[in-house]
Amino acid sequence: MARFRAMLAKEFIQMRRDRLTFAMMIGIPLLQLILFGYAINADPKHLPAAILVADQGPEGRTLFSALQNSGYYDLVRRVQSEAEGRDLLARGKVQFVINIPENFSRDFIRGDRPALLVEADATDPGTTGNAIGSLSTALNTALQNDLKGPLESLAANDGPIDLRVHALYNPEAITHYNIVPGLMGVVLTLTMILVTGLAITRERERGTMENLLSMPTRPIEVLVGKLVPYILVGYVQVTLILLAARFLFNVPMFGSLLLLLLAAALFIVANLAVGITFSTIAQNQLQAMQMTFFFFLPSLLLSGFAFPFRGMPHWAQAIGEVLPLTHFVRVVRGILLKGNGIGNIAPELWPIALFAAVAMFIAMKRYRQTLD
Amino acid sequence: MNGEPIIDVRGMTKRFGDRTVVDHVDLTVRAGEIFGFLGPNGSGKTTFLRMLCGLLRADDGSGTCLGHDVITESEAIKREVGYMTQRFSFWEDLSIAENLDFVARMYDVKNRRQTVRKSLEQLGLAGRKDQLAGQLSGGWKQRLALAACLIHKPKLLLLDEPTAGVDPKARRDFWDEIHHLAGEGLTVLITTHYMDEAERCHRLAYIAYGKLLTHGAVDEVIGNERLTTWSVSGQDLAKLTEQLRARPGVEQTVAFGNMLHVSGGDAAALEQGIAPFRTDQYEWRQVESGLEDVFIHLMDKSKDNSLS
Numbered sequence: 001m002a003r004f005r006a007m008l009a010k011e012f013i014q015m016r017r018d019r020l021t022f023a024m025m026i027g028i029p030l031l032q033l034i035l036f037g038y039a040i041n042a043d044p045k046h047l048p049a050a051i052l053v054a055d056q057g058p059e060g061r062t063l064f065s066a067l068q069n070s071g072y073y074d075l076v077r078r079v080q081s082e083a084e085g086r087d088l089l090a091r092g093k094v095q096f097v098i099n100i101p102e103n104f105s106r107d108f109i110r111g112d113r114p115a116l117l118v119e120a121d122a123t124d125p126g127t128t129g130n131a132i133g134s135l136s137t138a139l140n141t142a143l144q145n146d147l148k149g150p151l152e153s154l155a156a157n158d159g160p161i162d163l164r165v166h167a168l169y170n171p172e173a174i175t176h177y178n179i180v181p182g183l184m185g186v187v188l189t190l191t192m193i194l195v196t197g198l199a200i201t202r203e204r205e206r207g208t209m210e211n212l213l214s215m216p217t218r219p220i221e222v223l224v225g226k227l228v229p230y231i232l233v234g235y236v237q238v239t240l241i242l243l244a245a246r247f248l249f250n251v252p253m254f255g256s257l258l259l260l261l262l263a264a265a266l267f268i269v270a271n272l273a274v275g276i277t278f279s280t281i282a283q284n285q286l287q288a289m290q291m292t293f294f295f296f297l298p299s300l301l302l303s304g305f306a307f308p309f310r311g312m313p314h315w316a317q318a319i320g321e322v323l324p325l326t327h328f329v330r331v332v333r334g335i336l337l338k339g340n341g342i343g344n345i346a347p348e349l350w351p352i353a354l355f356a357a358v359a360m361f362i363a364m365k366r367y368r369q370t371l372d
Numbered sequence: 373m374n375g376e377p378i379i380d381v382r383g384m385t386k387r388f389g390d391r392t393v394v395d396h397v398d399l400t401v402r403a404g405e406i407f408g409f410l411g412p413n414g415s416g417k418t419t420f421l422r423m424l425c426g427l428l429r430a431d432d433g434s435g436t437c438l439g440h441d442v443i444t445e446s447e448a449i450k451r452e453v454g455y456m457t458q459r460f461s462f463w464e465d466l467s468i469a470e471n472l473d474f475v476a477r478m479y480d481v482k483n484r485r486q487t488v489r490k491s492l493e494q495l496g497l498a499g500r501k502d503q504l505a506g507q508l509s510g511g512w513k514q515r516l517a518l519a520a521c522l523i524h525k526p527k528l529l530l531l532d533e534p535t536a537g538v539d540p541k542a543r544r545d546f547w548d549e550i551h552h553l554a555g556e557g558l559t560v561l562i563t564t565h566y567m568d569e570a571e572r573c574h575r576l577a578y579i580a581y582g583k584l585l586t587h588g589a590v591d592e593v594i595g596n597e598r599l600t601t602w603s604v605s606g607q608d609l610a611k612l613t614e615q616l617r618a619r620p621g622v623e624q625t626v627a628f629g630n631m632l633h634v635s636g637g638d639a640a641a642l643e644q645g646i647a648p649f650r651t652d653q654y655e656w657r658q659v660e661s662g663l664e665d666v667f668i669h670l671m672d673k674s675k676d677n678s679l680s
């Protein structure tokens with residue numbers, strides 16, 4: 001019993017000494033609590049939608065308010081052509097384009113069941129699923145009032161309008177199509193940060209850093225020399241995931257793989273910079289690991305990889321927009337599933353580049369060539 | 373030993389927080405010299421060596437090391453210095469040969485392969501070159517570290533307790549090697565806690581609480597202290613020690629096996645102090661003070677100063 005108490009006391013003392021580890025042990029559950037409790041929402045509402053209106057009749061307006069009232073759609077833009085709508089979808093600016101064709105009101109009154117075309121960016125079926133599901137009920141209920149007299153029979157049959165939903169990019173709502181490309185970013189984030197953090201703190205923990213620093217090297221040589229092997233490892237991971245995506249999960253690949261590999265380079269650099277920064281703070285490998293996790297967790301949850309980005313409250317989206325993973329997930333999905341080119345992904349690339357530059361600056365500022 | 377100064381620094385100071393760990397140390401070490409750097413644990417020896425080779429930024433001080441400015445030109449200094457850390461700091465997951473090869477590359481050594489091969493042969497490890505460094509015994513690790521420090525033919529060796537935990541035979545071989553290297557013109561600054569090693573140095577410095585207390589050749593260091601020492605042997609020295617310590621004039625007693633060294637700075641006072649115990653029971657003899665007596669004396673003195 002005495003020895004057990006001695007052991008207990010010793011562990012408590014050591015736990016208290018390692019402040020950072022202790023802070024992480026409290027901080028990580030809190031972070032999880034906040035993220036899972038407040039940020040994540042599997043039923044995203046208020047998805048941005050664009051409308052293309054070619055008909056000025058009153059039924060069109062009824063439809064708009066029905067969509068707005070459903071809570072799933074925010075009509076944020078008016079577009080003039082289908083092409084413009086497609087472009088917004090490709091760049092991820094809107095989730096839906098709702099197309100009210102010419103003569104909609106006239107055909108509706110006549111009982112001709114006019115077509116209402118809804119195009120959805122269904123890359124992530126989780127985002128669009130409920131919104132699409134609610135569509136026909138919402139519309140039918142809204143149009144109920146207009147169905148008087150001879151039109152009443154329509155309500156009983158197929159409904160007064162011909163609702164056509166085009167789930168673009170992932171028409172069969174296959175989750176793999178969405179998850180597997182995103183996974184590339186997740187895997188890179190975790191390994192790149194962890195591995196650089198560990199590689200540098202390991203030298204310090206084992207005392208070999210003193211030896212290394214006593215040699216006539218410039219920090220840039222040490223860092224680049226240390227990091228290049230891990231960049232290669234990162235590319236091995238990218239290749240593996242691409243191969244698996246292609247041959248195991250049959251994920252479509254519409255865009256340029258070369259562009260994807262270039263974007264990956266930028267993303268890898270951003271993560272390495274975070275890893276170096278962590279290694280300048282962490283005293284040992286355990287701390288480096290915990291800090292990695294502390295960064296990884298919000299990246300995973302707020303990036304739109306695992307949960308719909310548009311389902312999150314604004315503050316969570318704001319944090320998500322800062323994280324490189326958020327943008328990289330969009331880049332990969334955009335290139336593979338939407339066939340996006342450089343023009344369409346550029347708006348996602350510069351936030352990664354900016355993040356990389358800032359992180360690299362901090363890393364270089366903090367990286368010491370001496371032991372003090 | 374009148375070569376040009378290889379290390380010539382003034383006022384070297386290092387603080388960690390509000391603790392001054394190295395306090396305005398001046399030191400001159402000349403070419404071809406084996407210079408011993410002694411001092412109790414935590415006195416700042418390692419910190420001083422680290423400042424010399426640019427591993428720690430000095431808070432104050434100036435001077436040159438190998439003709440380069442010790443504050444601003446650490447890159448040039450590193451190229452010509454071999455620094456052996458107190459704790460083994462080579463890569464335990466690399467083999468012996470890989471470690472040597474890595475170091476040789478870092479210093480841009482010409483004829484690298486040949487140099488590494490020769491180094492392995494001299495080390496006597498050619499047959500075990502593929503063994504991981506982490507599997508070596510303590511003594512062999514030390515030898516590997518020395519070989520690695522020498523691979524780029526440095527002009528100055530900074531050795532931080534290179535023989536701690538090494539057996540006597542290996543220690544002697546090590547010192548023979550050091551003397552051989554010094555004979556060829558290499559300058560060596562070496563820290564140690566062993567008195568026999570201190571005596572094998574051309575010159576010494578003694579540092580305590582960050583302050584350099586004395587320096588010079590062994591006999592100078594001893595002479596400067598003007599310490600009188602008596603050696604006493606006989607029965608029940610433990611009890612005698614206790615009684616002596618209470619006596620005026622007796623400043624320190626150090627047990628050496630069956631003997632006791634009793635020392636004091638004032639020869640007359642010391643003689644009076646021990647007078648009551650000069651009986652048949654004990655055999656008293658005045659001896660020359662040794663390095664150890666002097667160092668312990670210096671340390672006690674500086675402790676008193678730092679407390680007051």
Ligand SMILES: Nc1ncnc2c1ncn2[C@@H]1O[C@H](COP(=O)(O)OP(=O)(O)OP(=O)(O)O)[C@@H](O)[C@H]1O
Nearest residue numbers: 372388393411412413414415416417418419420458
């Ligand atoms: N990075 C550091 N931060 C704070 N204090 C330090 C640091 N490095 C050393 N010290 C302190 O500076 C003092 C001198 O340490 P140093 O290692 O130079 O002593 P030393 O003479 O080499 O001792 P030893 O003979 O035990 O090796 C010690 O009290 C130590 O605690």
Ligand SMILES: [Mg+2]
Nearest residue numbers: 417418458532
């Ligand atoms: Mg030391």
